[in-house]
Amino acid sequence: MTTLVTGATGFVGSHVARQLVAAGDAVRVLVRRSSNLAVLEGLPVEPAEGDLRDGASLDRAMQGVRRVYHVAADYRLWTPKPAEIYESNVEGTRRLLEAAQRAGVQRIVYTSTVATIAVPRHGALPNENTQATLDEMIGHYKRSKFLAEQVSLEAARAGVPLVIVNPTAPVGPGDWKPTPTGRIILDFLRGKMPAYVDTGLNVAAVEDVAAGHLLAADKGRIGERYILGARNMTLKEILDALSAITGRPAPRVRLPHAVALAAGYAAEFYSRLAGREPQIPVEGVKMSRHKMFVESDKAARELGYKPGKVEAALERAVRWYEEHGYLANRAGGKRVAHAAAA
Secondary structure, eight states: OEEEEESTTSHHHHHHHHHHHHTTOEEEEEEOTTOOOGGGTTOOOEEEEOOTTOHHHHHHHTTTEEEEEEOOOOOOSOOSOTHHHHIIIIIHHHHHHHHHHHHTOSEEEEEOOGGGTOOOOSSSOOOTTOOOOGGGOOHHHHHHHHHHHHHHHHHHHTTOOEEEEEEOEEESTTOOSOOHHHHHHHHHHTTOOSEEOSOEEEEEEHHHHHHHHHHHHHHOOTTOEEEEOOEEEEHHHHHHHHHHHHOOOOOOEEOOHHHHHHHHHHHHHHHHHHTSOOSSOHHHHHHTTSOBOOOOOHHHHHHOOOOOOHHHHHHHHHHHHHHTTTTTTOOSSOOHHHHTTO
């Protein structure tokens, strides 16, 4: 039997595909004609051309499939066409689940996001029991993922064998686009982060997040959510960790949110004129007003999820960016290869 992975050319999806191959699965990956397959180079996977917007292509991809890992998502904090995000993340998820049901798939792992859980609450940290509302979701990406999660929960209640995982902020090698979290690392390495805002994330190694997907397929309870995280860190702590890894100075100036928001609006104004993505998306600044800290012990209790040290994952991310030319001709700091011995 075959395992299907959507989003396998993305950051988390590529690690899920690799771990499935290592576990001996026959892996099929859903890819668009325009997909960049470089991240899967050398991996013995079967490409299936298709698109979440094309139900017929999903039916073809599901033939002979036993398990599905639906990792694909349109992860953008800014776009001139927000409807595209909802079409892929919400309606695409609906189509995929319907195709999986028609094919008699035995288990589906749907990759949601911690954003559907990590909302402001008094007292204890949010966890899988936290019930958020659509109004609490900031921006089109978060709203689309909230709606897609509702689609998945409804499917599970209707009998679809589906488990939901909610990754936090994954870091590590292979974040080639990069994701917003990877962009923080890359901006730091390129010296493009002179200041920081008072915010925070739960950070986890991407390899651990991928391993959590496989554990959820084997041990997760149908219709349940599992946060795949590791450590709650302020942005300043993340930058200080990167400074210790690389020898580059961490920014010392804390930027007020009002100033960052004004800069975001200015960046989006000029980006719309230029027709390109802004360096500082307004949605990202608005999200930063709230520290996305969570309690993530459920996955450890029920799945056996055991995340490793975040600092080691940050180091692997830095090394990967160095080795793949993202920092070409940039001076300053020390190469990670020498950091451990220094």
